[in-house]
Amino acid sequence: MLALFNKVVMIGRLTRDPELRFTPNGKAVANFSLAVDRTFKREGQPDADFFRVTVWGKQAENCANYLSKGSMTAVDGRMEINKYNDKDGQERISVDLIASDVRFLSSPGGKKSDAGDESSASSDEGPGDMSDFSDDDLPF
Numbered sequence: 001m002l003a004l005f006n007k008v009v010m011i012g013r014l015t016r017d018p019e020l021r022f023t024p025n026g027k028a029v030a031n032f033s034l035a036v037d038r039t040f041k042r043e044g045q046p047d048a049d050f051f052r053v054t055v056w057g058k059q060a061e062n063c064a065n066y067l068s069k070g071s072m073t074a075v076d077g078r079m080e081i082n083k084y085n086d087k088d089g090q091e092r093i094s095v096d097l098i099a100s101d102v103r104f105l106s107s108p109g110g111k112k113s114d115a116g117d118e119s120s121a122s123s124d125e126g127p128g129d130m131s132d133f134s135d136d137d138l139p140f
Helices: 057-066
Strands: 008-014 019-022 028-037 048-056 072-085 091-104
Touching: 008 048, 019 057, 028 057, 048 057, 057 091
Parallel strands: 048 091
Antiparallel strands: 008 028, 008 072, 019 028, 028 048, 072 091
């Protein structure tokens, strides 16, 4: 029997602080954007890809409390494709990451977080500093 999987692991930096909301049933949901450096760059292309991340439950609350813009973060989850209309009424498609596990690799200043045991994580590894990005830089 053939088994199909939709599993993604990404490491990047938050481009903005997580936004925490609660469903009418009281379940927490947090959203943030993750900038992930590309391994190779083409002329005229961005140096990073940007992904919207959705986290549910207690993890959502932890993300909102302990992550902020610039935090180095590892996200494990699945990809989901969504269609929506932008403010001009144009139909858009987004590729979103629905997180099943989020690891805090560093604080925005590059200090290692106590939340994980990822000893190889440091401020000079992985994607560059994304703290100078604004929401206007995002493609969605």
